[in-house]
Amino acid sequence: xxxxxxxxxxxVTETGTPVTLRCHQTENHRYMYWYRQDPxxxxxxxxxxxxxxxxxxxxxxxxxSVSRSKTEDFLLTxxxxxxxxxSVYFCATSSIQGAGELFFGEGSRLTVL
Amino acid sequence: GENVEQHPSTLSxxxxxxxxxxxxxxxxxxxxxxxxxxxxxxRPQLIIDIRSNVGEKKDQRIAVTLNKTAKHFSLHITETQxxxxxxxxxxxxxxxxxxxxxxxxVTVRA
Numbered sequence: 715x716x717x718x719x720x721x722x723x724x725x726v727t728e729t730g731t732p733v734t735l736r737c738h739q740t741e742n743h744r745y746m747y748w749y750r751q752d753p754x755x756x757x758x759x760x761x762x763x764x765x766x767x768x769x770x771x772x773x774x775x776x777x778x779s780v781s782r783s784k785t786e787d788f789l790l791t792x793x794x795x796x797x798x799x800x801s802v803y804f805c806a807t808s809s810i811q812g813a814g815e816l817f818f819g820e821g822s823r824l825t826v827l
Numbered sequence: 828g829e830n831v832e833q834h835p836s837t838l839s840x841x842x843x844x845x846x847x848x849x850x851x852x853x854x855x856x857x858x859x860x861x862x863x864x865x866x867x868x869x870r871p872q873l874i875i876d877i878r879s880n881v882g883e884k885k886d887q888r889i890a891v892t893l894n895k896t897a898k899h900f901s902l903h904i905t906e907t908q909x910x911x912x913x914x915x916x917x918x919x920x921x922x923x924x925x926x927x928x929x930x931x932x933v934t935v936r937a
Contacts, residue, residue, distance in 0.1 A: 749927075756833070756916055756927040757871070772924065773828060804870065812923035813859035813878070818870040 720819040733792040737805030745808045746788040750801040795826045829921035833928025846904040848931045850917035859920035
């Protein structure tokens with residue numbers, strides 16, 4: 715497995731609180747992604763990054779923001795968590811944009827009560 | 828954006844039989860179609876992919892076929908084994924991003 719770690723792996727929080735998930739990679743991959751996985755929906759792209767300080771929105775970006783200050787770290791922030799954001803979040807990296815293998819982290823399970 | 832539909836959502840097969848999963852996509856500009864396997868509690872991992880200039884690709888017991896005219900592609904697993912039990916996701920690349928299907932849960936019965 716590529717060196718991709720996510721933290722925290724599990725988190726329970728209350729509606730309205732801010733939450734930050736961290737993705738750390740040791741592969742020096744340029745491209746990083748945040749997906750959420752929900753039953754019946756597969757993996758949906760939240761935000762992605764194509765370089766340090768370069769980010770863009772995916773298909774389900776409302777309520778989420780991201781930051782990438784270093785190649786190895788990609789942060790996903792929920793400014794004010796809602797119950798609809800209860801999900802499993804996966805970070806992924808790739809060395810090729812789009813048409814290349816994605817390497818996924820272990821996932822972070824977030825429950826918003 | 829790209830819309831990927833995947834069928835069936837669940838598939839149960841007898842060990843040794845074949846399994847077929849089908850996906851359709853909406854954007855004719857898509858050129859890259861990977862398949863990911865996710866075992867229970869694990870991360871998704873790439874098992875095979877195909878590009879638009881190829882009609883079929885095989886890797887041991889798995890194969891993928893692509894029909895660009897009809898905008899559909901399929902995963903074939905032959906001689907299924909218990910370790911093939913997992914969730915399989917198809918995806919299509921569009922505008923440098925992957926759009927995933929909803930997934931197929933494959934169960935191989937002993």
